[in-house]
Amino acid sequence: VTEVIVVGSQAEAGELVARSILRLIGKKPDAVLGLATGSTPLPVYHALAGLLAANPVDVSRVRGFALDEYVGLAPENPQSYRSIITREVVEPLGLNPALIQVPNGAEATAEHAGEEYERAIVAAGGIDVQLLGIGTDGHIGFNEPGSSFESLTRVKTLTRQTREDNARFFPSPADVPVHCVTQGLGTIRRARRLLLLAFGEGKARAVAGAVEGPVTASNPASAIQLHPKAAVILDEAAASQLANLDYYRFVWDNKPPWQQL
Ligand code: GLP
Numbered sequence: 589v590t591e592v593i594v595v596g597s598q599a600e601a602g603e604l605v606a607r608s609i610l611r612l613i614g615k616k617p618d619a620v621l622g623l624a625t626g627s628t629p630l631p632v633y634h635a636l637a638g639l640l641a642a643n644p645v646d647v648s649r650v651r652g653f654a655l656d657e658y659v660g661l662a663p664e665n666p667q668s669y670r671s672i673i674t675r676e677v678v679e680p681l682g683l684n685p686a687l688i689q690v691p692n693g694a695e696a697t698a699e700h701a702g703e704e705y706e707r708a709i710v711a712a713g714g715i716d717v718q719l720l721g722i723g724t725d726g727h728i729g730f731n732e733p734g735s736s737f738e739s740l741t742r743v744k745t746l747t748r749q750t751r752e753d754n755a756r757f758f759p760s761p762a763d764v765p766v767h768c769v770t771q772g773l774g775t776i777r778r779a780r781r782l783l784l785l786a787f788g789e790g791k792a793r794a795v796a797g798a799v800e801g802p803v804t805a806s807n808p809a810s811a812i813q814l815h816p817k818a819a820v821i822l823d824e825a826a827a828s829q830l831a832n833l834d835y836y837r838f839v840w841d842n843k844p845p846w847q848q849l
Contacts, residue, residue: 589818589847590706590799590812590813590815590818590819590820591622591819591836591849592799592820592822592827592832592833592836592840592841593628593683593789593819593820593821593822593840594822594823594824594836594837594840595821595822596823596824597637597823598602598631598658598787598823599631599634599635601631601632601785601787601821601822601823602630602631602633602634602636602809603631603635604637604638604821604849605632605635605719605785605821605849606638606771606841607639607715607784607849608636608783608848608849609621609632609636609717610636610639610640610645611640611848612716612717613645613647614645616716617646617649617714618650618651619650619651619717620648620652620653620697620709620712620713620714620715620716621652621653621654621656621715621716621719622638622652622653622655622715622716622717622718622719622720622771622779623653623673623677623719624654624655624718624719624720624721624729624841625655625669625672625673625676626835627720628721628722628785628786629785630676631785632785633676633677633680633681633720634680636680636681637680638652638843639676640681640719644694647681647682647683648683649684649687650683650687651676651688651712652683652687652688652689653689653690653705653712654670654673654689654690654691654711655669655690655720655728655729655730655771655776656710656729656730656769656770656771657669657670657690657691657692657693657768657769657770658693658765658767658768659693659694659695659698659743659766659767659769660695661693661765662694662767663693664811667757667758668689668693668741669690669691670693673688673690673785674688683791689705689708691741691770691771692704692705692769693768693769698743698767698769701725701741701769702740702741702742702743702769702772705741705769705771706741706775709741712781713813714778714779715778715779715780716779716780716781717779717780717782718776718779718781718783719783719784719785719839720776720783720784720785720809720812720826721784721785722784722791722794722795722798723749723794724731724749724753724759724793724794724808725747725750725794726798726807726809726810726828727747727750727751727808727809728776728811729770729772729776729783730744730746730768730770730810731770731771731773731776731808732750732808733747733806733808735772735773735808736772736773736774736805737772737773737774737777737788737803737805737811737814738772738773739772739773739774739775740771740772740774740775740848741769741771741772742769742770742772743767743768743773744750744768744769744770744805745766745767746764746766746767746768747824751764751766752835753810755770755841773808776816778813780817781817781818781819782812782815782817782818782819783818783849784798784809784812784819784820784821784823785820786820786821786823787822787823787825787829788823788824788825788827789826789828790824791825791826792826792828792829794808794809795822795826795827795829795830796809796829796831798810798812798831799811799812799820799830800815800830800831800832803845817826819849
């Protein structure tokens with residue numbers, strides 16, 4: 589089942605998800621987090637940093653795996669997902685950088701980066717909770733439309749739309765890399781828990797397709813329908829095209845206390 593939670597603001601979404609992650613770390617101090625980049629998960633990282641500052645928890649053993657990385661950007665390039673994860677997650681939360689992995693985007697070894705990453709995830713015992721954003725075309729990680737639901741970490745080619753969406757972070761649109769290494773939909777589906785966040789009207793169509801549309805490789809995020817423990821946390825705008833919104837609100841308002849996010 590996909591649980592749909594509509595909140596009033598991005599900050600509220602961040603707080604909700606951050607509390608859930610902290611409960612996990614409380615139970616399992618070496619929890620394995622699946623980390624997402626993009627603007628969407630930032631409120632989660634901000635909330636986590638705030639909660640940790642107010643109420644310190646030992647996060648020194650927390651492990652993490654990023655979803656994806658561009659091919660051909662040096663790790664120290666500020667737009668590499670390695671840099672972004674360091675800047676937005678590892679440093680503000682005080683995680684041990686040695687325990688946080690990002691796919692290796694080096695061009696020369698890209699062919700084998702996927703297998704290597706899969707081995708590392710398996711060796712860590714799998715991902716406990718995977719944070720996800722969603723692209724306007726329904727991609728999760730960088731699994732563009734047409735990605736196999738069984739796919740594992742591998743090199744993918746970005747769509748024109750994704751490159752345009754991400755061009756704002758680069759000096760010119762031509763500087764957006766063409767290839768990436770991304771966890772596959774199969775990798776994501778193996779995570780024990782999925783938390784997908786989406787904000788803004790631009791995501792509403794992709795979200796409605798993911799949650800209520802047919803399970804189809806044309807909307808990669810619809811893979812969440814196959815996951816036994818997936819939750820989608822949305823603001824009003826991102827939820828605006830859902831047909832069963834009233835029901836989702838009713839479910840949330842009547843959530844048994846033992847069934848926390
Ligand atoms: C990128 C990332 C995705 C992310 C998506 C949406 O392409 N690879 O993981 O979900 O963009 O980004 P944003 O959250 O900034 O809208």
